[in-house]
Amino acid sequence: MSQFWSPLVHRLSPYVPGEQPRVEGLIKLNTNELPFGPSPAVAGAIEAAAREGLQLYPDPQSGALCEALAAYHGMPRDHVFVGNGSDEVLAHAFAGLLKHDGQLLFPDITYSFYPTYCRLFGIAYETVPLDGAMQVNIEDYRRATGAIVGAVILPNPNAPTGVGLGLDAVERLLAMHAHAPVVIDEAYVDFGAQSALPLIARYPNLLIVRTLSKSRGLAGLRVGYALGQPHLIEALVRVKDSFNSYPLDRLAQAGALASLGDEDYFQQGCAAIIENRAQLVTGLERLGFAVLPSQANFVFARHSARGGAELAQALRAKKILVRHFNAPRIDPFLRITVGNGDQVSVLLQALEDILSC
Amino acid sequence: MSQFWSPLVHRLSPYVPGEQPRVEGLIKLNTNELPFGPSPAVAGAIEAAAREGLQLYPDPQSGALCEALAAYHGMPRDHVFVGNGSDEVLAHAFAGLLKHDGQLLFPDITYSFYPTYCRLFGIAYETVPLDGAMQVNIEDYRRATGAIVGAVILPNPNAPTGVGLGLDAVERLLAMHAHAPVVIDEAYVDFGAQSALPLIARYPNLLIVRTLSKSRGLAGLRVGYALGQPHLIEALVRVKDSFNSYPLDRLAQAGALASLGDEDYFQQGCAAIIENRAQLVTGLERLGFAVLPSQANFVFARHSARGGAELAQALRAKKILVRHFNAPRIDPFLRITVGNGDQVSVLLQALEDILSC
Structure with missing residues (x-):
């Protein structure tokens, strides 16, 4: 608060982007980036x-x-x-x-x-x-x-x-x-x-x-x-x-x-994500998640027994970032970016370990 | 005009930036860029x-x-x-x-x-x-x-x-x-x-x-x-x-x-512009321009006998771009970016040719 602010500034509620941490070895599935670079x-x-x-x-x-x-x-x-x-x-x-x-x-x-x-x-x-x-x-x-x-x-x-x-x-x-x-x-x-x-x-x-x-x-x-x-x-x-x-x-x-x-590189990249998404969805469903039908490079999934915030935190402890929104209706969900094959496997294994505790 | 525009759009008067033409061999002294690249x-x-x-x-x-x-x-x-x-x-x-x-x-x-x-x-x-x-x-x-x-x-x-x-x-x-x-x-x-x-x-x-x-x-x-x-x-x-x-x-x-x-490159670049500016001012004054005291990488100058629009157009015909503002009080002036030594010389020669006609 400051007397110098325009009245507008007081009414703003700035957007909070997903974290962009600078931590080595992190698996970053929280801001829907591709797991590989551009052409x-x-x-x-x-x-x-x-x-x-x-x-x-x-x-x-x-x-x-x-x-x-x-x-x-x-x-x-x-x-x-x-x-x-x-x-x-x-x-x-x-x-x-x-x-x-x-x-x-x-x-x-x-x-x-x-x-x-x-x-x-x-x-x-x-x-x-x-x-x-x-x-x-x-x-x-x-x-x-x-x-x-x-x-x-x-x-x-x-x-x-x-x-x-x-x-x-x-x-x-x-x-x-x-x-x-x-x-x-x-x-x-x-x-x-x-x-x-x-x-x-x-x-x-x-x-x-x-x-x-x-x-x-x-x-x-x-x-x-x-x-x-x-x-x-x-x-x-x-x-x-x-x-x-x-x-x-x-x-x-x-x-x-x-x-x-x-164009070839672009098409191949999109196809790879679609393929990895299918693997991710199958794996999540096997672990007891309900997954909304996704046409994006992320999935939105809720577990039948465990809360979204709890799971996001447990994944973070294993150096895997996913996005959780602390908001009405979507609080039980995780938004998980579709990574590459290895990332999908590591994520699913981590969730399996967490859920078996 | 469109029914789909927000009312705001109707009241705007968009800024018009200086030209960024894509013409070979042009001497571009119209948008206050440095005549050399960065570090x-x-x-x-x-x-x-x-x-x-x-x-x-x-x-x-x-x-x-x-x-x-x-x-x-x-x-x-x-x-x-x-x-x-x-x-x-x-x-x-x-x-x-x-x-x-x-x-x-x-x-x-x-x-x-x-x-x-x-x-x-x-x-x-x-x-x-x-x-x-x-x-x-x-x-x-x-x-x-x-x-x-x-x-x-x-x-x-x-x-x-x-x-x-x-x-x-x-x-x-x-x-x-x-x-x-x-x-x-x-x-x-x-x-x-x-x-x-x-x-x-x-x-x-x-x-x-x-x-x-x-x-x-x-x-x-x-x-x-x-x-x-x-x-x-x-x-x-x-x-x-x-x-x-x-x-x-x-x-x-x-x-x-x-x-x-x-820092060295930065300081040398600024010093070079200040030196070239002094040459440009001296040359312009010799040609009959009054030049405002400049602390920038451009000068604002008016000729004792010839109009700003006319001079800008004559320079353009010689493939030299400077900026002229068709606005009250500043209409007689040219805003000229301080270029490198060659550009300063070419500009002064062009103005001399134009003014002798």
Whole structure:
């Protein structure tokens, strides 16, 4: 508290990211990173960019990267916006598209940054409970005639549950709130979920947000992007150019471009995670966990007899980090990132040891 | 315009950065970059960071970098905040420290991003005219008893004039508005101006903002920082953690750290610019320009007979870019970045040719 703070600062409830500890030998399954690095082409591109031109400002529009993303997704250049991680893209979307007189709707259990953005930007919101199976039911987003919905944001697949929505369900949501912006946060879509990309041409209210942090193994590079019709992209550009003209440094632009150019590596990585996920789920179920059906690079699992906090702490004692949320409804669960084969085995063995005590 | 935009978006007036053209052979003296690259240690550090761990999130607090900056400036760690370029640091300062019931004061001629931030965050402001010599006169920031000043922001040296304020003047400002946050934007301080650093311990209302883009030749890396007492830093952290937890990627953190470790290179670079600036000023005055006394890596100069727009356009035809602002009071001026010796010579020769026509 300080007399010098803007009144805004007093009402904030800052987001708490998963731990990034610097401990040797830790198995880190708490922040949904890939267990392997990005395409080898990335380091080469970064090294070239580091050797020349660092004294010059980067392209403020990240033009080459936007063009590459547009080509990759088969869209015009003016359908693409990039930012310093999808968190920054989401922040601009909250400020520029999701603040209206009507309330913003999102699930009660979802990415915990959403209510934080709402407090930062003064956005009124209403959370919509997941159903009994911890799934988003689109019909729960319908409101009585006359009730004003300002906007909607949903991750697909949802976090921290990992549960995905079909394209038909997303389309019903877009049609249901045709006059409101609808943001689909596809941070984890590449691990088997259905993208809403095919709907962009027909739904002027649809903005998709993506990240290179997860499926492209570039969490350390901070690159996210949005896809949507140009009038939505323009709102993001206007906010960005009122906040920070140069959000992506030269190295991030170069590295992201190189990653996009290596499709084989990307596909193989996603396939490996999907395979490891199946092993992890089988192992967890064998140990007495109920695991929500995941389309992400993590699973959300609760044990039939032991609490989430207790298990997370016992794993930590064995130098394995998973994420536990001390929050209503999800307190019994662990969110476990899908690691490589060895990590999956070590985790399952550790849980077996803990559960046998 | 779009029905999907937040009402905010309609009132924005986005900042327009200097051009970043991709033209071969251009002499680029329009965005105040160094004419040479950063310390060679920077590329090495980035290459090491690119080869390992890019799939992992960066340290969200940039702890090692903050500690190095604290040690460099002889302050405790809790006096330091870092962001994605000083533009992001400024944005968080506007949101978290400069928005109050009273008006924000800044010069009428200054960094043109300030009014843009004000519109983004809904901050009421009043501009204070530079005096007849285009200098900040601190007495002009005094207000009648009862008039509420919310906060003050000043660049030192000012941009685009390059004119610096002495430490005594800055201290008078801090004492004059002891109950209001005062941000001193020291983006260009390393080229011969006096820093307000010695005042931090005694003035709880002082926040200093710095960048590695100018004097450290790292515009392409996007690293800025703030220094001040912990209660001010905490406001910035709270805003940052409500906006984007991971503003600096792994490469930027590594490169910035390496730059801080090479003091000799840094000092030599600043000295070279100061020397080249003297040559540029002498040459411009010989050609009939009046040049404001600059403590920055640029000069602000007006010709006795020819207009700023006309000269900027004539230089552009010779593939030399300088910055011209089509705005009241400064329309006759050119803002010219101090380049290397060759660039200074080529520019002066080009101006001589243009003026002889």
